[in-house]
Amino acid sequence: MKYLFLIMLFFSVKASYSQTISGKVNRDNDAQRIKIALLNSEFKTEADSLGNYKLENIPGGDYKIQVISTGFKTISQKISIVENENLNLDFELKDNENELNEVVVSGTLKAVKRLESAVPVEVYSPVFFKKNPTASIYDALQNINGVRPQLNCGVCNTGDIHINGLEGPYTLVLIDGMPIVSSLSTVYGLSGIPNSLVERIEIVKGPASSLYGSEAVGGLINIITKNPLNAPMFSADVFTTSYLETNVDLGMKFNPSKKATTLLGVNYFDYNQIIDKDHDGFTDVTLSKRVSIFNKWSFQRNNNRLFTIAARGMYEDRWGGDVRWEKKFRGGDEIYGESIYTKRGELIGSYQLPFEEKVILSFSGNVHYQDSRYGTTSYIANQKIGFLQLTWDKKIGRNDLLAGIANRYSYYDDNTTATKEAESTWLPGIFVQDEIRFSPKSQVLLGMRYDYNSIHGSIFTPRVAYRLKANENTIFRLNAGTGFRVVNLFTEDHAALTGSRDVVIKSDLKPEQSFNVNLNYIQKINFGNGTFMGIETTVFYTRFSNKIISDYETDPNKIIYDNINGYALSQGISTNVDLNLPSGLKFIVGATVLDNKNVENGISETPFLTEKFTATWSISYKIEPLKLLLDYTGNVYSPMKLPLLSETDPRSPKSPWYSIQNIQFTYLGWKGFELYGGVKNLLNFTPKQNNPFLISRTNDPFDKNVQYDSAGKVLVTSNNPYGLTFDTTYVYGQNQTIRGFLGLRYNLK
Template sequence: MKKWFYAVIGCCLVTGLYAQSGGVSGIVRDKSNGEILPGATVVAAGQKVVTGRDGRFVIAGTEGLTGPVIVTMVGYKADTINRYDAGKTLVVLLETAAGVLTDVVITGTMKAVSKSSSPVPVEVYTPQFFRRNPTPSLFDALQQVNGVRPQLNCNVCNTGDIHINGLEGPYTMVLIDGMPIVSSLSTVYGLSGIPNSLVERIEVVKGPASSLYGSEAIGGLINVITKNPAKAPLVSVDVSSTTWNEYNVDAAVKYKPSRKVTALLGVNYFNFTKRFDKNDDNFTDVTLQNRISLFNKYSFQRKEKRAANVAVRYVYEDRWGGDMRWNKSFRGGDSIYAESIYTSRLELIGNYQLPVKEPLLFSYSFNTHTQRSVYGTTHYNALQQVAFGQLTWDRSLNRHDLLAGAVFRYTYYDDNTPATHDAVNHKNDPERTPLPGFFLQDEIALNNRQKLLLGARWDYHPVHGHIFTPRAAWKFSPTANDIIRLNAGTGFRVVNLFTEDHAALTGARTVVIEGELKPERSYNVNLNYVKKIYAANFWLNIDASVWYTHFTNRILPDYLSNPNEIRYSNLKGYSVSQGASVNAEFGFTSSLRGHIGVTRQDVTIVEKVAGKKERTQQLLTEKWSGNWSLSYTFRSGGWVIDYTGNIYGPMLLPLLSDLDPRRAKSPVWSIQNIQLTKKLKGGVEIYGGIKNLLNWTPARNTPFLIARSNDPFDKQVTYDNNGQVIATPENPYALTFDPNYVYAPNQGMRGFLGVRWTLQ
């Protein structure tokens, strides 16, 4: 394997010396991102000290010192400060040592490269980022990422998906360690079962990535990188609870089954069983959940440092929401309504570098997902199994960095809906879909400042035939602190409505599929600019992007043509997703850090009606959004305060009739949180705070959220000869039961308290 050497680009802050209480004091940070560095060694005037958990140090008895101050730390280049200004705090920025990759991304090009070197823009988020607003699941944590929104799809069972740049969840591919492990069926329920204690970082790519990852990566992808067992802490535990009686336990333990094997065992348990009905509709405000997730990852020590890892994850969840009087004896009946889902899921993930001279890596995964669901009287039982194998070869030849791969994905899907029923022979007919593919990528170093990436992928679908997805990327660095990236490419997606769209299963609407659904295609261009600014007392990183995506054959649910139906068909026209986003991350030597993100987007549907183009805004998609975080670390006492928040612009909402009194457009809404953390000795942290400081819920200023929660089986609904609902004194708005009017969490203000313990 080629040995990579990276130097993290950045400019030093102006450093100084501050004499306080008869000594030299200062702070040590990472030069690339401003992170504090505890455990660095500082030597001056014959004395040696180690920086504390806040990265600060004090050397007493050094009045009038003008000699050198030497700072060292494992993994960083030593820094010697020979001249400084007396009376000022000494700020030391250490640069990463050669061969040490601390700011590494793999998602954009499927190869480990430094973030600044990648021609594809990749956003990286560490557990420290998400700890500013701790959550019990990855699904909830992603609300802190600009342009990414966890979207609830049902007021009753609280199923959800993740939107990127305004596109619905099925357009987002979720990977674990680079494997497409979260299949379409589990996208709805499986995102909540990833133990946070095992997450090393999360990488986000916005825009089509089908040329490397295939179907489902048409809108973007999220890659959850788990910790390397060899480098993980010996023990890490995080236990928390809220005033809503939510309890979460997240723990990980490192152990060695044998001399050449290191393993990491993780456990996550979440329990929420108290019923709340604060909007007085006799339905639970938040679905009740009882979930456990087990994760065990093994890393094998091999000759010549060849890779070999394998991981197993098991998730079981029992969730339900509905009538406050419901219990399991009513499951499937037509007297008291609820939606009850049992989920059982097993995953296998691994990679193995072949023992040959050529750099060949075989990666594989398998998952089996069983779901037993009841939506009122509608039973939905499904089994999905996905086997995936990928062999990649990479080689550097002069200025060319080549990557080639062969991929095979096999999907088995069976359920109790017409989707897997042979109407001609009147028998069950599960879907079996083999999907082979090949991809090739060439990253060309044009010169020291420019890179050009060319790539393409070919897949063969047994129904839709040959699918070709090319892409190109160009990176230009005019200076060490400026990066310009231009990306263009295509994407595709093969749709399974019943595994991806919760609305197709709930409520009283009839599902109508018009014709044979063709694969969706997209064409995308993205321009990204990164600017790094360093000054005497602060640093600032700006990451700005503009994008344009054109969709053909897009499949959208039509809620408006007939209030009793959800109609699915390929769009007779096209759809456009376009917008711009800006992320600004900053820090001051005063221990104040933060980020601000803003996204402006427009997702438009264009159809020809009577020879004219009609433009409409996509339902449940906000025009703009923003998020922020502010963190202040106090100079003494080990205290940290975090303030985080999100704000969303209006979005169109699905109404059931012209008489429906609910808002056709959502208001501007914001969720804000505050947290106080106390760092103690021995790796212990105690944290607590308040979530949803404004106590905002979508029920505010809305007559009701769930249509006809008093008659969920539509026993008192009157229809005309055409099947249309008739307004009656008992049903003055001509509605049927429908829980899909949802755009935001229905959980108000609550306090939380937790404790973390890490043993290195």
């Protein structure tokens, strides 16, 4: 009887421990080791090459199962094990949102995993930009390391985008790989791109002219819009701030036929509050009404050939200036205001030709009409740009070839005395690129491009890149190349500044050219407990010849442009660190140290509005029990040299150290909805701090009471004690105080 009891006890214990958990771990990309474990227990295993796994002899009870693989989001899930019942659990691994396995196209014009690209490309998803919601792509870039939106006008609040301290004209902005945002739209066209339609933003730092031609001198920003096939049926994102800035983003997908899918996006922005918290009698922020409509079509074709076409129309009415200004004062000298009407249309598309070879025809076109009044100064401009490109993509053995021909037509005319007649230019080009893979760990990329400008003649831009994969977690990249920019000065910043200064060109401006070399290092660290860290560091060096410099100091009423009699340098080091903890805490931290200077006649000077150091961060934590996501974002900038009008100008010659910080709470407890709110500019920083004023002589914006000596120098008088003229160029950051915001998102899949 005793032995019978022991046998029964043995089988009962074995039965209570006979439960198993099995299943399959699916993933889009190849994963390394996939570890499955029950936390706080000895039960753990690894999936096989197909993703199958099995845990055996598990006692009944409540557990938390965790699935871990380098480069993928950690999965944690609570489960209950019932005695004598086996459990089948399948999992889907997803790439980390801030990880290194994204597919990119900007570096080589080919779709390739980011880690496999010979050219370093940074990728930012909508998840990243949701951490600090903004009304435009221009504002959204403020939390990207090494990228800084720069205001150029203290009244009209127009601006451009700096990469590694280089001015906006050196940054090429693309939509779906097409050079659609350039020239006039660098100043005015970055607003109105619906954020809800953005799939991701890719950034290449350093010259990319061998693929993209003119303007890609300092770097490029490629805005990739969503594929209509993968977009939700309906999406909406609406938010407002305590300044009563209201932004509405809507996206809708339709299927007109079995082989056609279309995505319609609408962006509406309205800000109509006259606010003057610095008490200078001028608006702190430009008032604006903007509507933008975007429509993208995707067509299914035989053999999965590509055919997409998209169009966007945008209209904006903005004004800033004297708080008493009304439209009836537009263009007059009674009450000062800067009023800008912008009309813009764009068309982009790609069509894969019906050949066995992969041949793609890409095209884009845009028209931009500007009707502006800067006080009594009228600036009316008309710009048309057309772009056509044919590429051939072929793999031959170890060689991955890309060749193409392109042509760009630009038309520009305005009513200024500097533009005596309309200017039309053609820029045909031919390029070839060969990516040679010596081994799975080593590859080299060789590229060159030849362009012929109808005004400036021949331009040749080569580049070379080498990638070494030391091991699964360590990658080195070395890139070198040249860039060029055909100058069209007035389409870039003339309109933003002409309200207070005349523009003078000392000589025929030559195309700017640059040489760049950078070394990129990526290190992935998997701590094995669900903690993952990615470190990316880039050392860069760019030398410019023929750089166009702006002289603000010789004459306070003028900006004098000329090619530098020497050279210019942009060099530094940039580091990004991504850290994901199993607790759900995530860090994205970046810092850039810059050394930018113009060297002329043996004298080295730091350019205006160029920081020595910048840092950005994003810290996120999800509180699971409350379905609440916390995001804390911010940036910090070192002092920048600012343009003063005279030796007696009382404003600081340098900006202070300053930081813009934001916090956001997002409630995720409703299916399909996200309710979010928070505070922007937590530290309540404005450029007016430590300055008597930002805009000089707002009491006399038409300079009616300014007196000059025989040499044209402004005299110091009783009603002009500092010897200044009206000027709006002393600006380096946004002029909005601390403010709250509240918004709601909805997605219907």
